[in-house]
Amino acid sequence: MRLIQNMCTIAEYPSPGSTAADYCLGAAGRRLVKIAVVGASGVGKTALVVRFLTKRFIGDYERNAGNLYTRQVQIEGETLAIQVQDTPGIQVHENGLSCNEQLNRCIRWADAVVLVFSITDHKSYELIGQLHQHVQQLHPGTRLPVVVVANKADLLHIKQVDPQLGLQLASMLGCSFYEVSVSENYNDVYNAFHILCKEVSHKQQPSSTPEKRRTSLIPRPKSPNMQDLKRRFKQALSAKVRTVTSV
Numbered sequence: 001m002r003l004i005q006n007m008c009t010i011a012e013y014p015s016p017g018s019t020a021a022d023y024c025l026g027a028a029g030r031r032l033v034k035i036a037v038v039g040a041s042g043v044g045k046t047a048l049v050v051r052f053l054t055k056r057f058i059g060d061y062e063r064n065a066g067n068l069y070t071r072q073v074q075i076e077g078e079t080l081a082i083q084v085q086d087t088p089g090i091q092v093h094e095n096g097l098s099c100n101e102q103l104n105r106c107i108r109w110a111d112a113v114v115l116v117f118s119i120t121d122h123k124s125y126e127l128i129g130q131l132h133q134h135v136q137q138l139h140p141g142t143r144l145p146v147v148v149v150a151n152k153a154d155l156l157h158i159k160q161v162d163p164q165l166g167l168q169l170a171s172m173l174g175c176s177f178y179e180v181s182v183s184e185n186y187n188d189v190y191n192a193f194h195i196l197c198k199e200v201s202h203k204q205q206p207s208s209t210p211e212k213r214r215t216s217l218i219p220r221p222k223s224p225n226m227q228d229l230k231r232r233f234k235q236a237l238s239a240k241v242r243t244v245t246s247v
């Protein structure tokens with residue numbers, strides 16, 4: 001991709017399951033965290049992904065082709081491989097949300113999702129609740145880590161959504177919340193991805209592995225009973241004395 005030079009574009013819309021990238025990263029022995037960035041059109045999803053991966057804000061992006069990018073991140077002393085899937089903007093129709101199969105595949109593939117809206121677009125904010133529900137429906141039986149990001153915080157003069165509303169919504173959904181300006185601040189963007197990676201990393205590492213659990217179930221050899229030892233020692237001693245006397 002012309003505008004995104006520092007990143008490694010792996011594939012477009014990877015099929016769920018193993019990909020060439022999964023194989024390479026697996027070979028490197030790094031744990032993999034897969035993140036999908038989802039939201040309405042024009043909220044700054046591509047800008048967010050590019051900022052996270054290159055630290056740069058370019059300002060003008062090619063219309064999203066749904067690319068997948070990688071980078072490595074240090075989480076609690078461990079280097080994790082991260083794949084970030086940028087997705088095309090969601091269209092809202094009269095009868096609600098319209099997610100095509102490509103997008104659904106990306107969401108199913110992901111270990112975590114970044115839900116983005118723009119503070120300059122109330123409709124993009126209204127979409128977040130529905131999107132969150134949709135994401136959880138595509139991951140039945142598990143609570144997928146999600147972070148809600150309110151972007152374009154620099155455009156206060158055309159603000160349509162109070163960031164406080166974003167915070168309330170996120171806490172209602174049980175998600176972390178970040179208000180960011182992709183154009184002006186890298187750290188907030190990094191922190192939003194970082195907290196998500198941390199959550200996934202903790203989820204991937206159960207507190208006690210099956211191997212450890214199995215080991216703890218194996219009965220330990222009993223410590224020798226002192227009374228029994230003393231009795232046997234006395235027996236052995238008296239046998240020796242008897243032998244010596246009989247000689």
Ligand SMILES: Nc1nc2c(ncn2[C@@H]2O[C@H](COP(=O)(O)OP(=O)(O)OP(=O)(O)O)[C@@H](O)[C@H]2O)c(=O)[nH]1
Pocket residue numbers: 040041042043044045046047048058059060061062063064087088089090151152153154155180181182183184
């Ligand atoms: N002022 C300002 N503009 C931003 C910010 N983030 C993104 N933009 C601009 O918003 C426009 C849309 O950004 P994109 O990253 O293409 O948005 P997108 O969500 O990927 O859009 P689709 O590909 O249509 O889904 C671009 O002109 C960006 O420069 C921001 O934090 N502040």
